[in-house]
Amino acid sequence: MAARGWDELDVLLVTGDGYVDHPSFGVAVIGRFLESQGYRVGILDVPDLEPDGAGWERLPAPRLYVGVSGGTIDSMVTNYTASRKRRRVDVYRPGGKTGRPNIATIAYTSQARHHFPGVPVIIGGLEAGPRRLAHYEYYQDKMRRSILVDSKADLLVWGMGERQSLEIAQRLERGETLSGMAMTCEVVRESELPDGARHVPGFEELESDPDLSIPLFEAVREENHPGAAPLAQRHGDRFVLQHPPLSPSTEAEVDSYYDLPFARNWHPDHDAAGGIPALETVRWSINTHRGCMADCSFCSITFHQGRTIQGRSEESVLREAAKLVEHVDFRGTITDVGGPTANMYGLGCKLLEKGEPCLDRDCLTPNVCPALRIDKESEGYRRLLGLVKRTAGVKHAFVSSGIRHDLLSGKDGKLLPLHKDLVENHVSGRMKLAPEHASENTLRVMNKPSFEVYEKYEAAYKADCKSMGRDQHLVNYFIVGHPGTTLEDAIELFEKLLARNYSPEQVQEFIPLPMTRGCVQWVTGKDPINGESVHVPRSGHERKMQKALACWRAPESRPLVEEALRTCGRTDLLGRYRHAIRQRARRRTAEPLELDTCG
Ligand code: SF4
Numbered sequence: 228m229a230a231r232g233w234d235e236l237d238v239l240l241v242t243g244d245g246y247v248d249h250p251s252f253g254v255a256v257i258g259r260f261l262e263s264q265g266y267r268v269g270i271l272d273v274p275d276l277e278p279d280g281a282g283w284e285r286l287p288a289p290r291l292y293v294g295v296s297g298g299t300i301d302s303m304v305t306n307y308t309a310s311r312k313r314r315r316v317d318v319y320r321p322g323g324k325t326g327r328p329n330i331a332t333i334a335y336t337s338q339a340r341h342h343f344p345g346v347p348v349i350i351g352g353l354e355a356g357p358r359r360l361a362h363y364e365y366y367q368d369k370m371r372r373s374i375l376v377d378s379k380a381d382l383l384v385w386g387m388g389e390r391q392s393l394e395i396a397q398r399l400e401r402g403e404t405l406s407g408m409a410m411t412c413e414v415v416r417e418s419e420l421p422d423g424a425r426h427v428p429g430f431e432e433l434e435s436d437p438d439l440s441i442p443l444f445e446a447v448r449e450e451n452h453p454g455a456a457p458l459a460q461r462h463g464d465r466f467v468l469q470h471p472p473l474s475p476s477t478e479a480e481v482d483s484y485y486d487l488p489f490a491r492n493w494h495p496d497h498d499a500a501g502g503i504p505a506l507e508t509v510r511w512s513i514n515t516h517r518g519c520m521a522d523c524s525f526c527s528i529t530f531h532q533g534r535t536i537q538g539r540s541e542e543s544v545l546r547e548a549a550k551l552v553e554h555v556d557f558r559g560t561i562t563d564v565g566g567p568t569a570n571m572y573g574l575g576c577k578l579l580e581k582g583e584p585c586l587d588r589d590c591l592t593p594n595v596c597p598a599l600r601i602d603k604e605s606e607g608y609r610r611l612l613g614l615v616k617r618t619a620g621v622k623h624a625f626v627s628s629g630i631r632h633d634l635l636s637g638k639d640g641k642l643l644p645l646h647k648d649l650v651e652n653h654v655s656g657r658m659k660l661a662p663e664h665a666s667e668n669t670l671r672v673m674n675k676p677s678f679e680v681y682e683k684y685e686a687a688y689k690a691d692c693k694s695m696g697r698d699q700h701l702v703n704y705f706i707v708g709h710p711g712t713t714l715e716d717a718i719e720l721f722e723k724l725l726a727r728n729y730s731p732e733q734v735q736e737f738i739p740l741p742m743t744r745g746c747v748q749w750v751t752g753k754d755p756i757n758g759e760s761v762h763v764p765r766s767g768h769e770r771k772m773q774k775a776l777a778c779w780r781a782p783e784s785r786p787l788v789e790e791a792l793r794t795c796g797r798t799d800l801l802g803r804y805r806h807a808i809r810q811r812a813r814r815r816t817a818e819p820l821e822l823d824t825c826g
Pocket residue numbers: 520576577578579585586588589590591596597598599
């Protein structure tokens with residue numbers, strides 16, 4: 228502040244992460260964006276919670292507001308594993324050291340109130356957004372009030388927050404109320420509810436009848452488009468009022484966020500601790516778009532970034548590539564040119580583009596919707612990758628974001644030219660795909676395509692790698708313990724893995740994230756869209772067996788794999804399993820050890 232000649236701040240942003248000035252980190256984007264609009268922005272990162280804690284005392288009360296984020300992801304997910312054990316590393320904090328408070332948004336809001344009395348406190352980000360209404364909290368196994376009520380903040384911003392953050396600053400500057408803003412939530416009295424607000428089950432009702440999560444989910448889904456009805460949810464004698472979303476950001480708007488002058492480094496304060504580990508995976512990556520059309524049951528991205536793909540222009544992506552080349556530490560490899568799903572760049576649907584909801588069907592399941600312009604728009608992504616690769620100073624432009632294999636075939640069922648280009652030019656030895664499971668029952672509940680679609684693509688990928696003389700592999704991601712997965716389904720996955728002699732590197736245990744379809748399935752045992760009853764693997768032992776079946780090669784999995792096979796009467800698989808393990812042990816003694824990071 229002294230160097231800039233500032234004697235005060237307009238906005239102070241607080242985050243539980245260590246500050247990283249990179250467009251992959253939300254607080255950096257909001258801060259840089261407000262700065263570009265002429266506001267003086269300070270960032271307080273990894274704040275201390277002691278009453279006289281350093282950090283809070285270092286910065287003066289801001290003139291307009293304090294913006295609070297728990298961090299890049301939900302603090303409970305950063306602090307705990309799916310089996311509710313404390314994590315030993317927090318990759319978003321200096322040196323990976325843990326210490327973030329649980330539901331950090333609440334803790335930081337209370338500190339902001341204490342240190343800056345009278346200054347409005349606004350909460351947002353990936354912790355506050357999905358917790359904006361009453362929700363199920365997996366780690367405490369109970370319903371919780373809206374985080375806006377629990378934190379006592381003045382306003383909650385949901386979704387991507389650039390435009391709301393700016394409007395809040397402008398309104399406060401003009402002395403206007405923050406009431407009624409799109410894509411925010413506020414707490415109001417019954418008499419203040421607007422005409423046409425849609426009432427949804429309240430916190431106390433959900434607490435006594437968790438099945439009411441189903442109508443709540445339906446209402447959130449139906450009213451998630453610009454111009455929809457605001458949602459009113461009772462909490463005691465007050466209501467949380469959720470205002471409808473803004474229209475998707477335009478290409479020019481998205482460009483303007485990514486063109487900001489990010490240093491692509493952590494704050495120098497964190498050098499001594501060894502920096503912020505999370506930066507290393509994204510430092511040389513380029514984000515091409517926001518949003519995801521997939522609607523997978525376990526994922527909350529559509530409730531945050533939306534279903535409409537909001538992409539950057541080629542020019543903006545190329546400007547960023549040129550900036551990377553100029554960076555003193557850049558060595559020629561762009562590690563990722565992608566987004567939430569890489570090959571959704573440019574993908575559009577006429578219906579969503581008009582700002583209308585589509586509730587009757589899914590974009591990608593059971594089959595790709597004819598309204599998607601895959602053939603034309605996959606060419607746009609292919610062209611973009613080629614342009615980035617041909618940027619002077621770039622040796623490689625890889626794609627390490629997830630790729631939807633079902634979007635690599637055109638309307639005639641044939642593989643698109645994008646597929647060949649990816650294999651030939653943009654995969655650094657391992658293409659990442661997320662079939663998530665192999666059992667059709669589980670995949671249906673997850674809202675993922677059939678495993679047959681994956682197998683078809685796998686065969687084509689291998690054949691193409693062979694014909695091109697490439698030693699390239701597929702890296703698969705799987706989720707265990709998802710609602711709809713019985714032990715028999717887990718064995719189906721195990722059989723497929725055993726047949727391929729493949730033990731995946733990445734196996735995730737399902738965590739029911741607030742607002743998601745998977746969370747409603749977990750809480751109610753029913754699918755909120757089709758009403759189907761689903762098995763919920765709640766017991767820790769059942770989840771451990773499911774994980775062991777996926778991570779079958781790990782020595783500690785053996786007793787659990789054998790128990791699962793006996794429980795389900797599948798001892799016919801024991802011989803094959805033991806043989807594969809023995810062969811593996813023989814190879815391990817003959818060859819140097821290879822890192823097996825299953826789990
Ligand atoms: S019309 Fe098709 S592509 Fe568009 S939102 Fe609906 S399902 Fe998705």
